[in-house]
Amino acid sequence: MIKRILIVDDSPIIHNLLRKTLENNGYEVCGDAKNGREGVELFGQLNPDLVFMDITMPIMDGLEAAKSIKTLRPQARIIMLSAMGDEEIMSQAKDLGIDIFLKKPFDDYKIISAIAKLV
C-alpha cells in the first residue's frame, strides 16, 4: 500500500503542483527535498512508501540520489519525474531499478495512474 510520499525536486512549482495532486487523491506528502542529497537524507529519516524524483538538481542529481536510495533499500519505490527523457537517461534509470519514468509537464491523471501501476 502506498500512502506516504517523498518529493525530491528543486522547483517549488513542482512541489506545489505535485503536493496538490497527491493530497487531493488521498496521499500524504511526508517530506519535501530540494536536491538529491536532501532527498537521500530524508528518505533515510522518513522511510516513505514512494519517492517522486527529479533528475536535474543542484548538489546531487536524481539518478545519483536514486542509486543511493536503492543501495539503502533495494525495494524502494521511485518514480522519476523529469523534463529530460532521452534513451540514454531512460536506460540509466532502468539499470537502477527505477519503477516508472514520467516526463514533465504532468497532469493529475498521469501521476495517479503511475502510482496505481505500483500497487
Added chain:
Amino acid sequence: MQAQLYDPFKKSIAGVLRQMSGIELRTTEVFHPETEDIESYGVSSIISFSGKIKGRLLLDIEQSLALEIAKNIVGQEFSSEKEYMVLAAISELNNIVAGDAITALNNMHSLSLRLAPPVVFAGKGAAICIPKLNSYSMYCTSEYGKLRLNAAFERGL
C-alpha cells in the same frame, strides 16, 4: 545556423506553454540572428546544457505574459513579476522546454546533452550579454504579451 539544432526548441515552446498554462502562442517560422546585446522584455530565464557540444536557451518574457503564465500554473493572482513563485514558474517553464528539446536532440544526434539548473531574473530593459556565442531568436506573441526564445550553440553538429 544549423536548423536541426534549433528546430526542437521551436517545436517545444508552444506545446509546453499550452500544456502548462493553457496559453496559445503564435510563433514566427524562422530564427533571426542576434547581433547585439538582448534587451530584456521583463522576465528572463537562462538554462545551459553541455555534452558533446555546449549551448544555452534563453526565454525572455513580457511582464504581463509572465504574470498570466504564473497565475495559470500556480492557480493564484500575482501583482509583481518579481514575486518568488512567478520567477519559479518561468524558471520551470524554461526547464521543461529545454528538457523536451534536448531530449529530442539527444535521441536524434546522440549528443548526451545534460541541463544545468536554470537561472531567472526580472528587470525590463536589462541588457543580456552573452559573448562568444552566436545566438538566434524566435519571436512569439500571445494574447497577454510577447516572448522571445533565444538559443545558442558553441558549435554545430
